[in-house]
Amino acid sequence: MYVDLGNGLASVASPGVSRESLERLDERVGRAHERIERGRKNEEFGYAALNLPQGADAGAIERAVAPLKDCESVLTIGIGGSALGAATISEALGLAGTHVLDNVDPAWVRETLAGLDLAGTAVHVVSRSGTTAETLANFLIVREAFEGAGVDWTERTIVTTGERGPLRTLADRHDLPVLSVPEGVPGRFSALSSVGLVPAAIRGGDVEDVLAGAREGTGVGDIEGSLFETPAYAYGAATYALSERGAAINAVLPYAEGLERFAEWFAQLWAESLGKEGLGQLPARALGATDQHSQLQLYRAGPRNTMVTFVRPRERPELTIPDTDFEALSYLGATGLKALIDAEFEATEASLAAAGRPSLRIEIDRLDARSVGALLYDMELACVLVGELMGVETFEQPAVEWGKRATRGLLGAEGEFPESEAVGEKNQLAVEPDR
Amino acid sequence: MYVDLGNGLASVASPGVSRESLERLDERVGRAHERIERGRKNEEFGYAALNLPQGADAGAIERAVAPLKDCESVLTIGIGGSALGAATISEALGLAGTHVLDNVDPAWVRETLAGLDLAGTAVHVVSRSGTTAETLANFLIVREAFEGAGVDWTERTIVTTGERGPLRTLADRHDLPVLSVPEGVPGRFSALSSVGLVPAAIRGGDVEDVLAGAREGTGVGDIEGSLFETPAYAYGAATYALSERGAAINAVLPYAEGLERFAEWFAQLWAESLGKEGLGQLPARALGATDQHSQLQLYRAGPRNTMVTFVRPRERPELTIPDTDFEALSYLGATGLKALIDAEFEATEASLAAAGRPSLRIEIDRLDARSVGALLYDMELACVLVGELMGVETFEQPAVEWGKRATRGLLGAEGEFPESEAVGEKNQLAVEPDR
Numbered sequence: 001m002y003v004d005l006g007n008g009l010a011s012v013a014s015p016g017v018s019r020e021s022l023e024r025l026d027e028r029v030g031r032a033h034e035r036i037e038r039g040r041k042n043e044e045f046g047y048a049a050l051n052l053p054q055g056a057d058a059g060a061i062e063r064a065v066a067p068l069k070d071c072e073s074v075l076t077i078g079i080g081g082s083a084l085g086a087a088t089i090s091e092a093l094g095l096a097g098t099h100v101l102d103n104v105d106p107a108w109v110r111e112t113l114a115g116l117d118l119a120g121t122a123v124h125v126v127s128r129s130g131t132t133a134e135t136l137a138n139f140l141i142v143r144e145a146f147e148g149a150g151v152d153w154t155e156r157t158i159v160t161t162g163e164r165g166p167l168r169t170l171a172d173r174h175d176l177p178v179l180s181v182p183e184g185v186p187g188r189f190s191a192l193s194s195v196g197l198v199p200a201a202i203r204g205g206d207v208e209d210v211l212a213g214a215r216e217g218t219g220v221g222d223i224e225g226s227l228f229e230t231p232a233y234a235y236g237a238a239t240y241a242l243s244e245r246g247a248a249i250n251a252v253l254p255y256a257e258g259l260e261r262f263a264e265w266f267a268q269l270w271a272e273s274l275g276k277e278g279l280g281q282l283p284a285r286a287l288g289a290t291d292q293h294s295q296l297q298l299y300r301a302g303p304r305n306t307m308v309t310f311v312r313p314r315e316r317p318e319l320t321i322p323d324t325d326f327e328a329l330s331y332l333g334a335t336g337l338k339a340l341i342d343a344e345f346e347a348t349e350a351s352l353a354a355a356g357r358p359s360l361r362i363e364i365d366r367l368d369a370r371s372v373g374a375l376l377y378d379m380e381l382a383c384v385l386v387g388e389l390m391g392v393e394t395f396e397q398p399a400v401e402w403g404k405r406a407t408r409g410l411l412g413a414e415g416e417f418p419e420s421e422a423v424g425e426k427n428q429l430a431v432e433p434d435r
Numbered sequence: 436m437y438v439d440l441g442n443g444l445a446s447v448a449s450p451g452v453s454r455e456s457l458e459r460l461d462e463r464v465g466r467a468h469e470r471i472e473r474g475r476k477n478e479e480f481g482y483a484a485l486n487l488p489q490g491a492d493a494g495a496i497e498r499a500v501a502p503l504k505d506c507e508s509v510l511t512i513g514i515g516g517s518a519l520g521a522a523t524i525s526e527a528l529g530l531a532g533t534h535v536l537d538n539v540d541p542a543w544v545r546e547t548l549a550g551l552d553l554a555g556t557a558v559h560v561v562s563r564s565g566t567t568a569e570t571l572a573n574f575l576i577v578r579e580a581f582e583g584a585g586v587d588w589t590e591r592t593i594v595t596t597g598e599r600g601p602l603r604t605l606a607d608r609h610d611l612p613v614l615s616v617p618e619g620v621p622g623r624f625s626a627l628s629s630v631g632l633v634p635a636a637i638r639g640g641d642v643e644d645v646l647a648g649a650r651e652g653t654g655v656g657d658i659e660g661s662l663f664e665t666p667a668y669a670y671g672a673a674t675y676a677l678s679e680r681g682a683a684i685n686a687v688l689p690y691a692e693g694l695e696r697f698a699e700w701f702a703q704l705w706a707e708s709l710g711k712e713g714l715g716q717l718p719a720r721a722l723g724a725t726d727q728h729s730q731l732q733l734y735r736a737g738p739r740n741t742m743v744t745f746v747r748p749r750e751r752p753e754l755t756i757p758d759t760d761f762e763a764l765s766y767l768g769a770t771g772l773k774a775l776i777d778a779e780f781e782a783t784e785a786s787l788a789a790a791g792r793p794s795l796r797i798e799i800d801r802l803d804a805r806s807v808g809a810l811l812y813d814m815e816l817a818c819v820l821v822g823e824l825m826g827v828e829t830f831e832q833p834a835v836e837w838g839k840r841a842t843r844g845l846l847g848a849e850g851e852f853p854e855s856e857a858v859g860e861k862n863q864l865a866v867e868p869d870r
Binding site (some may be wrong): 257268343 | 436437438439440441442444446447454514515516518519529537538539540541542543544545546565566568569571572573575576578579600601602605608622623651662663664665666668669683684686690691692693699702703706707709710711712713714715717719720722723724725727728729730731732733734735736737738739740741751752753754756757759760761762763764766767769770771772773774775776778779781782783784785786788789790802809832833834835837838839841842843844845846847848854855857858861862863864865866867868
C-alpha cells in the first residue's frame with residue numbers, strides 16, 4: 001500500500017495538518033506503536049488480529065475446501081464481520097459465483113436461493129458465537145432449500161465458528177468440516193482468516209498470496225514506529241489529525257468496481273472500532289468515478305467536515321474506446337477506459353485540492369491477491385493506530401447489545417429482555433397522506 | 436409515504452427539535468410551499484420536475500419500448516442522475532435482468548458485457564447533453580461488442596437525450612427510437628420520466644402505476660403547505676431542523692434489499708442539491724438489518740452529529756424459518772424472516788432513542804410500483820423544501836465542473852482547459868513500503 005498525504009496538508013486544505021504537527025504527532029505514533037507491538041507479542045484481545053497473516057494456515061483452509069472445489073457457486077451465510085471480509089476479498093479478486101446472505105429480507109433471501117443451482121453450490125456458514133440470529137435463521141432456510149432440491153446439504157456445507165456453541169455442535173453432529181474463528185480476533189478484524197478466505201479458496205483464489213501480501217505490505221514483524229516510514233501509520237495518523245481538525249466524515253472513494261465492497265468493509269472497521277464515547281469518524285462509502293456525478297458537489301462545496309480517501313490500483317487492464325462518429329467525443333478516440341478513469345481520478349483529486357478540501361491518496365499495485373491482502377492488513381493496522389491515538393477500546397462494540405436484546409424480547413422473551421418494553425413506548429408524531 | 440417524527444423530538448434525542456420549534460418552522464414551510472407552487476406553475480427550472488408525474492407520458496414510453504419487450508436483459512448506459520433513478524426503480528420493483536453501466540472501470544465493463552447474452556439485451560443510452568464522456572465511451576464499447584457478436588445494435592438501442600447534441604444526431608442517423616429528457620429537470624430529479632422508467636417498462640414494470648403513485652402519494656396538485664399535513668414536508672422540515680441543530684450526517688437505513696439503490700439515489704439527490712456554499716448534509720447510505728452489525732455502534736455512541744432515516748415497507752412476504760435443532764434458537768422456530776427483520780427494525784429504532792440519538796421513520800405500503808413512485812416523488816419534494824429553507828440553489832451543481840474540465844485537459848486539450856495544469860502540481864508527501 002502506498003500513501004500520499006500531500007493533499008491533506010494545511011498548505012493545501014482546511015481542515016489540513018501541517019508538516020510540523022505531523023512531526024509532533026509522530027512521537028505519539030511511536031508510543032502507540034510500542035503498545036501495538038506489545039499487544040501483538042502477547043496475543044492480547046484484538047491486537048492478535050495483526051498476527052493473522054503469519055498464523056493463518058492457508059494449507060488447512062485448502063484441505064478443508066478441497067471437496068468443494070468443483071462448486072461453481074459459494075454462498076456465505078454470515079453478517080457484519082462474518083460476511084464483509086469474504087465478500088471484499090472475493091470481489092477484489094474478481095471471483096465469479098460468490099454470493100453472500102447477510103440480511104434477513106425474506107423477498108431477497110428467496111430470490112437469492114432461486115437464482116442458485118444448489119447442486120453446484122457450496123455453503124459457508126460463519127458465526128463466532130454460533131448463535132447469531134440472522135445467520136442461523138438463514139442457514140435453517142438454506143438447509144431446507146437444499147432438502148427441497150434433493151441435494152445433500154451436509155456434503156456441501158463448511159462451517160467457521162468458535163470452539164463451542166450450537167453451530168459447532170451441529171457441525172459435529174453432521175460431521176461437517178469445521179474451521180475455527182481465530183481466538184482473540186473481533187469479527188471486523190477477521191478477514192485474513194478462514195472467515196474471509198474460505199469462499200475465495202473454494203472459487204480458486206490464491207489464499208496463500210493474500211496472506212503473503214498482508215505479511216509483506218507493511219513488513220510485518222519489522223514495522224517502523226513512524227508515520228513517515230510505515231504507510232499504514234501515515235494513513236492512520238493523518239486521518240486522526242484531520243478528524244481532530246474537523247473532518248467528522250471520511251468519504252472512501254475507490255476508483256475500481258472491484259473495491260466497492262472494500263469501502264463497506266472499511267466502513268465497518270472504522271465505525272465499529274472508533275465510534276464510541278462521543279468520538280469516531282463517519283466512514284461514507286462511495287465509488288469513483290460514479291460518485292463524481294453524485295457526491296462530489298457536496299465534498300467540494302459543502303461543509304468543511306469531510307476528508308476524502310482516494311483508493312486506486314496503479315495498474316489495470318485497458319479497454320480501447322473505438323473510433324467514433326461523435327465529433328464532440330473524438331478526443332476519446334485515441335484513448336481507452338483506463339486512461340479515462342485515471343484522468344478522472346487525478347482531476348477529481350486536484351479539484352478537491354483546488355477547493356481547499358483535504359484528501360489522502362492510497363494506491364495498490366493492482367487488484368490481485370497480494371495487493372488486496374496488503375490493503376486489508378494495512379487498513380486494520382491504521383485503524384488500531386487511530387484507536388490508540390483516540391484512546392478508545394478499539395476492539396469492543398458495546399452499543400449494539402441493547403438492540404440485540406430488544407429484538408430477542410420482541411420475538412417472545414420479554415421477561416428476560418426488558419429492553420423490548422421500551423420499543424412499545426415509542427414517541428409518535430405521525431404525518432400521513434390524507435386519502 | 437408515511438412519516439413519523441417522534442424520535443427526532445427534543446424530548447427524545449439530542450440533537451432534537453421541539454414541537455414548538457416545529458410549529459414556528461411551519462410558517463417558513465408555508466412560505467417555501469408558496470415558492471414551490473409558483474415554480475411548478477411556471478415550469479421554472481428544477482421546479483418543473485415536480486410536474487413530471489402528471490406530464491410524463493407512460494403511453495409514449497410503452498410504445499417506444501414495445502419492440503424491445505422480448506429482451507431478457509436491459510443495459511442502461513448513463514451515470515449519476517442518468518442511471519440511479521432507473522436502477523432504483525428497477526430494483527425496487529424486483530425486475531430481473533436490469534443492468535447499469537455507470538462507471539468506466541475497464542475490467543468491470545468487460546466483465547459486465549461478457550455476462551450478457553447480447554442477442555437478448557436491450558440498450559438504453561441516457562445523456563441529456565449527449566456529450567457525457569463516461570456514457571458515450573461506454574456506448575461506443577457496447578456498440579462494438581454487439582457488432583462483434585453479430586447482433587444489430589440499431590435494433591436493440593433506445594436513446595433518451597436532449598433536443599440537440601451528438602447523441603440526438605446519432606440516434607437520428609441510425610433511426611433509433613428517441614425519448615426526450617424532460618425540459619427544465621436536472622438529472623437527479625428525472626427518475627419519474629423516461630430517464631428512470633424505460634428499463635422498467637422494457638422488463639415489464641408498471642410504469643403508469645409508478646407515476647400514479649407519485650401523483651397520489653402526496654396528493655399532487657393539492658399539497659398542503661404544512662409540515663403537519665404533508666409527509667414530504669414533515670420529513671424535509673424535520674431533517675432541516677436536525678441539520679441546523681448539529682446533524683451534519685443523514686444516515687439512510689432502508690430495511691429492504693430492494694431499496695439499497697434507493698439509498699444511493701437519495702444520496703445523489705441530497706448531496707448534489709444541498710451541498711453548496713458551505714451548507715449541506717452528508718447522506719450516508721446504509722442498509723438494514725445488515726448495518727446494525729457495522730454502523731450502529733457509531734450511530735449510537737459516536738459524535739452527536741448523525742440522524743438516521745429509517746425506511747421500510749409495512750407489508751412484505753413472509754419466509755418461515757424451519758423448526759430447528761439449535762436449542763439456543765428455538766425462539767425463532769415459531770416465526771419467520773419478516774417477523775425477524777421487523778423486530779430488528781423496531782429494536783434498532785428504539786435503541787437509538789434509548790441512547791438519545793435522533794431518527795425519523797419513513798414507511799411505504801409495500802415494494803410495488805405505486806409506493807415506489809410515491810417515495811421518490813415525496814423525497815424530491817422534501818429535498819426541494821430543504822433547499823428553500825437553506826436558501827441554496829437546489830437545482831445547480833457548479834462544483835463538479837472544475838474536475839470535468841481538468842479531465843478534458845488531461846485527455847489532450849490542455850490549452851483549452853487550464854485546470855489540468857493544476858493536476859501536475861500535486862503537493863506530495865509520499866509514504867511507501869520499504870522493499
